Amino acid sequence: MSEITTGKANLEIFGETLLEEGKKNSNLIVVTSDSRGSGKIVPFGKELPDQIIEVGIAEQNLVGVCSGLAAGGKIVFGVSPASFLTARSLEQIKNDVAYSDQPVTLVGISAGISYGQLGSTHHSLHDYAVLRTINNLTIVSPADNFEASEVIRRAVSFNKPLYIRYGKKPMINLHKKGSNFEIGKASIICEGNDITIIGTGETVQRAFLASRILKEDGVNAEVISMHTIKPFDEDALIKSIKKTNCLISVEEHSIYGGLGECCASLISQAGYNTKFKILGIPDEYMINGSQADVLDHYDMSPEKISDISKSLLNQ
Amino acid sequence: MAKNTDYLEKKSLEYRKTVLEIIYNSGAGHTGGSLSCVDILNVLYNNFLEITPKNFATKNRNRYIQSKGHSVEALYTVLCDQGFFSREELNTLNNFNSHFIGHPTKKVPGIEHNTGALGHGLSVAVGLAIAQKLNKENFKIYTLLGDGELSEGSVWEACSTAHKYKLDNLVVIVDRNKLQITGKTEDVNPIEPLNEKFLSFGFNVKEIDGNNIEELISALEEVPFKTNIPNVIIANTVKGSGVSFIENQISWHHKVPSKEEFEKANLELESQLKSYE
Numbered sequence: 001m002s003e004i005t006t007g008k009a010n011l012e013i014f015g016e017t018l019l020e021e022g023k024k025n026s027n028l029i030v031v032t033s034d035s036r037g038s039g040k041i042v043p044f045g046k047e048l049p050d051q052i053i054e055v056g057i058a059e060q061n062l063v064g065v066c067s068g069l070a071a072g073g074k075i076v077f078g079v080s081p082a083s084f085l086t087a088r089s090l091e092q093i094k095n096d097v098a099y100s101d102q103p104v105t106l107v108g109i110s111a112g113i114s115y116g117q118l119g120s121t122h123h124s125l126h127d128y129a130v131l132r133t134i135n136n137l138t139i140v141s142p143a144d145n146f147e148a149s150e151v152i153r154r155a156v157s158f159n160k161p162l163y164i165r166y167g168k169k170p171m172i173n174l175h176k177k178g179s180n181f182e183i184g185k186a187s188i189i190c191e192g193n194d195i196t197i198i199g200t201g202e203t204v205q206r207a208f209l210a211s212r213i214l215k216e217d218g219v220n221a222e223v224i225s226m227h228t229i230k231p232f233d234e235d236a237l238i239k240s241i242k243k244t245n246c247l248i249s250v251e252e253h254s255i256y257g258g259l260g261e262c263c264a265s266l267i268s269q270a271g272y273n274t275k276f277k278i279l280g281i282p283d284e285y286m287i288n289g290s291q292a293d294v295l296d297h298y299d300m301s302p303e304k305i306s307d308i309s310k311s312l313l314n315q
Numbered sequence: 316m317a318k319n320t321d322y323l324e325k326k327s328l329e330y331r332k333t334v335l336e337i338i339y340n341s342g343a344g345h346t347g348g349s350l351s352c353v354d355i356l357n358v359l360y361n362n363f364l365e366i367t368p369k370n371f372a373t374k375n376r377n378r379y380i381q382s383k384g385h386s387v388e389a390l391y392t393v394l395c396d397q398g399f400f401s402r403e404e405l406n407t408l409n410n411f412n413s414h415f416i417g418h419p420t421k422k423v424p425g426i427e428h429n430t431g432a433l434g435h436g437l438s439v440a441v442g443l444a445i446a447q448k449l450n451k452e453n454f455k456i457y458t459l460l461g462d463g464e465l466s467e468g469s470v471w472e473a474c475s476t477a478h479k480y481k482l483d484n485l486v487v488i489v490d491r492n493k494l495q496i497t498g499k500t501e502d503v504n505p506i507e508p509l510n511e512k513f514l515s516f517g518f519n520v521k522e523i524d525g526n527n528i529e530e531l532i533s534a535l536e537e538v539p540f541k542t543n544i545p546n547v548i549i550a551n552t553v554k555g556s557g558v559s560f561i562e563n564q565i566s567w568h569h570k571v572p573s574k575e576e577f578e579k580a581n582l583e584l585e586s587q588l589k590s591y592e
């Protein structure tokens with residue numbers, strides 16, 4: 001098996017890429033809500049002070065201001081913790097960005113349970129679910145450093161409402177050199193015929209590590225990074241389950257309304273009778289702990305994913 | 316029983332030691348904002364709130380909601396001292412499956428409301444204050460806000476409601492330490508003239524030194540400042556108050572002390588404690 005290399009945190013890559021793009025284009029404006037430190041854009045603020053707007057701790061205001069800046073011809077990135085950005089400012093996202101069709105990129109930082117022991121106020125386990133129901137909004141959750149930087153480069157000229165979700169832990173490099181990235185097109189991380197393991201964002205690396213354990217036991221798993229949650233790359237998933245007819249989805253999100261239910265809806269309506277298991281955060285008072293401990297607790301450790309894969313295959 | 320100034324000043328130093336200890340041992344915490352509000356919590360819990368492990372389950376009592384939830388280490392420290400839970404329990408802070416996490420939750424004894432997202436506490440306090448009025452009860456609702464937090468529009472929506480319902484049983488305390496995460500409040504998003512803002516929203520305003528026990532006591536004794544008018548105390552504090560190298564440093568918002576820093580801070584606090592012997 002090939003050597004594993006670990007990159008930086010996707011959030012770190014986001015900050016670096018945004019700075020590069022900002023230097024190229026003085027029309028690019030970043031809006032923050034006392035969030036530049038956690039968003040890794042302190043260097044952006046230092047090097048391009050005229051391209052950053054600070055609104056203070058006021059996330060609803062932030063989204064409205066982003067909309068106005070976009071209407072005024074700016075390329076706009078609104079950067080704020082995913083939890084506050086997508087819960088508190090939901091109406092601004094719905095009306096002022098999506099419905100009003102303003103080309104704003106909203107960047108949800110420290111998403112999912114990245115904030116660990118800071119607790120549920122700081123977690124975003126709802127963002128795919130609520131944002132998926134908003135028309136005219138694309139949702140992307142990059143898995144590794146490659147996807148993390150590519151999506152920002154695409155976002156600069158995307159010209160449509162876009163939400164990107166970032167975690168803050170160093171990520172394994174999942175893509176080979178020369179890989180392609182396109183918003184709306186899933187990335188196949190490794191090919192296999194026995195079972196499909198689909199993830200999005202930081203859970204893809206867990207799926208990938210599970211596939212390596214499975215390989216040792218002679219099970220060939222196909223791992224998909226469904227970085228774009230909406231629009232969902234239906235063809236990629238259908239193509240894969242046609243081969244495997246067995247699927248596990250892994251997401252750092254509520255089991256309701258996220259990646260798993262996207263898959264469920266697609267495969268049942270397309271008439272497949274695929275063996276299927278959704279892994280995510282169940283509907284209960286969530287256990288407290290670090291991101292890694294919590295994901296492990298809810299059966300998303302690579303070991304547990306590989307165990308579940310085997311029992312699903314034996315069903 | 317009201318405690319005297321000397322007793323409370325000494326308590327504040329002990330509380331500061333505990334705040335640093337639990338942050339150092341658990342490896343996470345909001346050091347600056349916890350230290351800036353220690354004196355406020357000290358005076359509230361020891362002299363005014365009369366909230367105890369015994370009466371906590373009852374409804375007939377004062378309430379305290381910590382809207383600036385991130386300064387939970389100060390709250391845990393004071394609640395522990397009031398006997399709501401043991402130090403052993405507190406030492407599980409940030410452990411896997413502990414209820415002692417980086418923001419207040421009702422899973423911890425003595426905590427009234429789950430906070431952590433800024434700009435929520437005042438609305439909830441207003442609701443409680445209205446309920447007390449409707450129930451014809453004579454208790455007070457206290458809430459603590461950060462000054463950076465005042466940028467949230469919801470804070471000012473709640474102020475309007477407090478004014479409309481003449482909530483003289485509502486006591487808003489602003490931890491005016493003049494810093495937030497990114498820098499000075501007046502650079503990040505200016506909130507001055509603050510007194511005038513609260514006045515124009517229909518509040519009675521008292522501005523004090525929020526790290527001064529005597530000034531805290533006398534301001535809180537005067538509540539309600541006037542009948543039918545909600546109260547706000549602007550407590551001018553020093554972020555990181557009590558430890559020289561933490562005071563007024565932007566970087567200490569949620570920095571965790573290294574071993575050397577922890578020991579140095581302890582020495583400073585111990586030597587201040589000696590003067591009370």
Ligand SMILES: Cc1ncc(C[n+]2csc(CCOP(=O)(O)OP(=O)(O)O)c2C)c(N)n1
Pocket residue numbers: 033034035057084345347348349351383385431432433434460461462463464465490492494495496554568
């Ligand atoms: C709604 C919301 N937005 C952002 C944050 C992240 N956050 C935590 S503390 C903080 C700064 C708070 O500054 P201030 O209110 O002045 O508190 P203090 O200086 O007393 O620590 C921020 C932005 C949050 N907890 N809630």
Ligand SMILES: [Mg+2]
Pocket residue numbers: 461462463490491492493494495
């Ligand atoms: Mg402050």
